[in-house]
Amino acid sequence: MPSTSELLLMADRLRPRTQQREIGMSDLGSCRRRVGYKLAGTTPVNPSGSVQAAMGSAIHDMVADTIKALNLPGIVAEEEVRIAGLLGHFDREEPELMVDVKTTSARWLEHIKLHGPEHGHIWQVSCYAAARILQGRDIKRVRIDYLARDTGEEYQWPHAEGAPFNPRHVRDAFEWLEAVRSADVDMLPRDNEPDSVFCQGCPFGGPDGGICWEGYVPERHLRSVMFVEDPDAAKWADKLWETRQQIKALQDEEKKAKEVLDAIRPDGGGRVKAGVRTLDFRRNPRDPERFSLYFVAGA
Ligand code: SF4
The missing domain is CATH 3.90.320 (Lambda Exonuclease; Chain A)
Structure with a gap:
């Protein structure tokens, strides 16, 4: 049934x-x-x-x-x-x-x-x-x-x-x-x-990749079909390298902005309006001296 x-x-x-x-x-x-x-x-x-x-x-x-x-x-x-x-x-x-x-x-x-x-x-x-x-x-x-x-x-x-x-x-x-x-x-x-x-339910995809992902390297990730279509290992390695450099640079910028915004943190944490956004400083339950900074959705 x-x-x-x-x-x-x-x-x-x-x-x-x-x-x-x-x-x-x-x-x-x-x-x-x-x-x-x-x-x-x-x-x-x-x-x-x-x-x-x-x-x-x-x-x-x-x-x-x-x-x-x-x-x-x-x-x-x-x-x-x-x-x-x-x-x-x-x-x-x-x-x-x-x-x-x-x-x-x-x-x-x-x-x-x-x-x-x-x-x-x-x-x-x-x-x-x-x-x-x-x-x-x-x-x-x-x-x-x-x-x-x-x-x-x-x-x-x-x-x-x-x-x-x-x-x-x-x-x-x-x-x-x-x-x-x-x-x-x-x-x-x-x-x-x-x-x-989306791909699992797509008329052209599905659990076995369907026609969209067909041709992938057997027993490897479905996305390996992109290597089959463009077998330039150096290019893909460069892409990975550059992406990781960008992530590192963005993480550094994020850290700096959070440190700057610590200036407006209420002593015990809480919400602060900053332009069109609302920030939420939340105390870390495992380390009460530290705060995490979130954006408030829909605020
Ligand atoms: S066409 Fe391919 S990538 Fe797009 S949703 Fe369908 S299976 Fe996924």
Whole structure:
């Protein structure tokens, strides 16, 4: 009998959106090689998908079904749109506002709160907004609702009112897509880690590397395929050397900045506003004389 996660994966595979071969707005800013395979019409080799993606799909469906069932005034859920031939399905439109929903982990949510959304997410919601504006709808702002699957925490980027719609994001998205479209698929970067959930669930990847990582050195890391494609050991050794030098230089700079900021540390530790950022000086539990310095996410 299938396990619960297998049933979830089956359900996700049966969704029309999962079966969609055509590239769509949700592909914008994602792995360039994956988009390249899709553009080339490459046959998928890995049907497995990911449980995380299936959970995300279930949440999207539930929200859309609820909006439709309650017939909430002023809210339109999950409609198909196109802009310059690119297909998309927006999550929901509220008065003057386009909202996209993303499920994530609590750990990645902290990253988003600190560093902002990935550009692909902003491109996607901006393209939905642009498509609706072209249909005559009055969309002035965009918002991304991030929902942590493990804690249930919700974070609305940038805040409940949303950010002003900026057509520059739509232009940037189409420039990115054009760059991917014009490149040979074999030259496109593999933008994810082979053992990541993205590659494991990718239609062109999977546990054995799929067609994306095929050709790697047997019994070695999947990434060794990059050496097979470019067997210049000296070049790769230089790259490692230079990267380590950069890391060392950055660590030195980080140490200096922390030492300088020790000037504003409250005696017992605590939070201090510094420009647009908030710093958190925390006492080291193992060595109470020392403090660690963190940035406060979303503050
Ligand atoms: S397997 Fe990973 S790197 Fe390769 S196309 Fe898929 S997501 Fe990109």
